[in-house]
Amino acid sequence: MIKLANSLVKMSKQLKVTVIGSGNWGTAAAKIVSQNVKVKTMFDPTVKMYVLEELINGQKLTEIINTKHENVKYLPGITLPSNLIAIPDLKEAITDSDLLIFVLPHQFIKSVVSNVKATNAVKSGAIAISLIKGIDIKGHVPTLNTAIITEELNIDCSILSGANVAMNVAKEEFCEATIGFNVKENAKVWQQLFDTSYFKIRCVNDVAGVEICGAIKNVIAVAAGFCDGLELGSNTKAAIMRMGFLEMKKFTLQFFPKALDETFFESAGIADLITTCFGGRNVKCAAEFAKHGGNKPWNQIESELLNGQKLQGVSSAEQLYDIILKHNIQDEYPIFSTTYLISFGKMKPKDFIPKLSTDTLIDF
Amino acid sequence: MIKLANSLVKMSKQLKVTVIGSGNWGTAAAKIVSQNVKVKTMFDPTVKMYVLEELINGQKLTEIINTKHENVKYLPGITLPSNLIAIPDLKEAITDSDLLIFVLPHQFIKSVVSNVKATNAVKSGAIAISLIKGIDIKGHVPTLNTAIITEELNIDCSILSGANVAMNVAKEEFCEATIGFNVKENAKVWQQLFDTSYFKIRCVNDVAGVEICGAIKNVIAVAAGFCDGLELGSNTKAAIMRMGFLEMKKFTLQFFPKALDETFFESAGIADLITTCFGGRNVKCAAEFAKHGGNKPWNQIESELLNGQKLQGVSSAEQLYDIILKHNIQDEYPIFSTTYLISFGKMKPKDFIPKLSTDTLIDF
DSSP, rough: OOOOHHHHHHTOOOOOEEEEEEEEHHHHHHHHHHHHHHOOEEEEEEEEEOOOOEEEEEEHHHHHHHHOOSSSTSSTTTOOOEEEEESHHHHHHHHOOSSSEEEOOGGGHHHHHHHHHHOOOOOOOEEEOOOOOOOOTTTTTEOOOOHHHHHHHOEEEEEOSOOOOOHHHHTTTOOEEEEEEESSSHHHHHHHHHTTTTEEEEEEEEEHHHHHHHHHHHHOOOOHHHHTTOOHHHHHHHHHHHHHHHHHHHEEEEHOOOOOOGGGGIIIIIHHHHHHHHHHHHHHHHHHHHHTOOOSOOOHHHHHHTTTOOOOHHHHHHHHHHHHHHOOOOOOOOHHHHHHHHHTSOGGGGGGHHOOOOOSOOOO | OOOOOHHHHHHHHHEEEEEOOHHHHHHHHHHHHHHHHHHHTEEEEEEEEEEOOOOEEEEHHHHHHHHHHHHTTTTOOOOOOOOOEEEEEEHHHHTSSSEEEESSOOOGGGHHHHHHHHOOOOTTTOOOEOOOOOOOTTTTTOOOOHHHHHHHHHHHEEEEEEEEHHHHHHTOOOOOEEEEOHHHHHHHHHHHHOTTEEEEEEEOOHHHHHHHHOOOOOOOOOHHHHHTTOOOOOOHHHHHHHHHHHHHHHHHHHTTTOOGGGGGGIIIIIHHHHHHSSSSSHHHHHHHHHHHTTTTTTHHHHHHTTTTOOOHHHEEEEEEEEHHHHTTTTGGGGHHHHHHHHHTTTTTTGHHHHHHSSSSSSOO
16 A cells, blocks of 8 residues: 555654665755755755765765765766765665655666665655656566556655756756656655756656656657758758657557646656757767768767767667567657667668658648 | 639649749748649649849849749759749739749738739639748737738638748758648648648648747747857756747637647647757847847847848747737746847846746646
8 A cells, every 4th residue: 555645744744855876867856855855844854865885086985975065976066965965775775764766777777676675674655756767668568667666665656857957957057847646645745855946846647658758758869860960950850859759649648548648748748858859868879870871880889979878769769669569550650660770770871761751641 | 702722623724823922931932832833733834933023143033043943042052943933023923823822021921912912913712821920910919921811812821831941941851841721622732732752741720820830939939049148058948948838839829719739749830949949040149149148239139140131039029028918918928028028128138047937836
């Protein structure tokens, strides 16, 4: 049974917060919530952040964060609030916490959730939120990270996603984010925890819609990158983005029929798509790929352009295509399908547009 | 009474086409339709283009177009089909034509339509389409160019709009466009006339929605330009574009309640907005304006950056604000209102974001 956070609020207990993850986005998010808990009395004024320990010039990262108040490895140059405490032990980090924030690379979600479960330290009545982007495939249908968290830990899990570049958020530049929720009372707590004047939160009763948009937008960014690499004009790129946006909407509704139309108008929908298609690693690497006629391997491009970071759009395109193929719906998703085919050498980048253009009139 | 083009088609008469206007977009559009009439037997194989005569190095522009097949002044470097005939006399250009394409700067629409009417040469049963972007204000409500054409000439008028940069279209780079129609049979004729494999036409039964988007997107581009000039990050710009997009939708539905939701997903909606906010004159000039703290006059910016072309977004912002103010709905349109206030010196560009940010939680 999933308990609601508001029952905790009603007990006039201060809610304790733990951030699980300490990469650039995790640290930026931790900064926001640490600012908020200092001024909102419904929260305990200390935030714990679980940090996978590592040595930086011989010193432990947790020690650096707790003394220098800066995550020198993943968010250098940003001063963190002193009420944010880095903790290298997972069990210690989550013990007694009411609010668990999962923010880590998508590929680690299963092992981390499994480790969290193994601690036996998740408090009864705790709730979770995922800030993770990316989806998995199980039985040729997309599975949600929020569902993995809920199933493994038996706690309600919301999602937060939006047009949010970690460093810009850390610098407190104005942006928006979307919380997708199952339980309204819980969303109200998360909104209190995350909303600031420079980080505006809007909430929708649609976990799946918010989460799927966050993963699929990377595939459309790969398509947009092909446009850039082929030196096509801005109207071609806008056409690709528009068609990709409609495919994203259609795909989400096909596999999660309860997803809401309004989600696509939120920051997690159209705004994140726009940001991602005009900047970021997927579009940059895809442009490089197309520029070299599809003959330069992705891992070479990654190592040349991403400085150790990984591409998500290409593997997401493969996952989507696996689903699309199994359901035999390639024709309904020309952008997704073509992006996969080009990315995996089954089509040349220069054949991207010819694949989309047709002399057939569109019926109406 | 407005006759339908399909009655003409049924008479197995070939439909004659006239393009009224010969700027860069007019000439690019004329190129497309001239290609199509050569291969589609429902059309007369000659297209007439009305050209306001001018001398280029002592030679008449119409003569140059008709002999060199290039509009050296407005679309240099693009070879035009030889079945496109430039005509300097308006009456001669429209006489006998079934299909009238209006494509000229918005500020000339009233005088040109009035001149067309004065010729007494508009054929009974002719229909029109407008490729004009921009709106007018009459009695504090927006008035449509299509409505002006219909009222003055008593003919049905559709609209074509989309993410279309004239030169890119002329180079046959892939893009999309939207036709908004009142009469489906007429839209089918226009689709046949404009659709090519590189210029894909989709049709919606919504003239007002398509036309209003084409005008309002320039105001949002001014807001996006302020972001650029203030050197804000891509997530801030995406937030501004998203909020502007929702205001565009709301405004359109407020004044034209029959506008369709789907229009905003068409090329004339979201795709044109994206293109316009990442390139083009409005965003460029607004960035320059913000960079100089709002202290550099618009006409100076125009003359420095636009080489004689005129800004549309700033005057459109003024028109919108006139309507908004009269209806006392400023609070419902923060992006439109703030863009006007900054553009006309009533607020500083640096106060753009503080005006939008708030500590108030958004209700849901």
